[in-house]
Structures are given as structure tokens and as C-alpha cells.
Amino acid sequence: RDMIVLFHDFLAEYAGEGRKEKITSTLLDFGIPGGDSSMSRTVSLPAAIAVRMILEGRIRTTGVHIPVIPEIYNPVLDELEAMGIVCKERVIPA
Secondary structure (H helix, E strand, O other): OOEEEEEEEEEEEEOOOOEEEEEEEEEEEEOOOOOOOHHHHHHHHHHHHHHHHHHOOOOOOOOOOOOOOHHHHHHHHHHHHHOOOOEEEEEEEO
């Protein structure tokens, strides 16, 4: 049984506001005993969800993109959350 740990740590500074935040995003996922590994789930499921959404016309952006477009990543993350794959975010004033 494998395990995936993903941790992002950001310091955001908002121009014109003078406000800063420390944002952390953490994902912890375990493989399914006798089933799919966590590595296979976290790599294949986002791609499969995005492909299905393109075929259904729910994603209309054309071309090749990294996943920084909200139209792409928000619905994919929503479906992953329904499958138990969740990024938990924490925001702290800096």
C-alpha cells in the first residue's frame, strides 16, 4: 500500500492592499489494499476526469494547458473530492 503526500507552502502578497497571507495546501492519499495505488489514482484520475469533461463539452478551452485555469481545475478538484482525494488549504495572515 503506497501513500502520496503533497505539500505546497505559499506566501501571497496582494498588490495595492499591503496584505500578506501564508497559504498551505496539503494532500494525503493512500492506495487501496488489493486495488489501485495512490500514485495511479492521483495521476490517472485527474487526466481521465478532464478528458471526460472535454468530451462532454464542459471544458471548452482548446490547446494544451497546465492546470492553472479555474475552468479546468475547479471541476476536476470537485470530482476528486467526491472520490476522497482532497487538498486541504489553510490561510494565515502573515
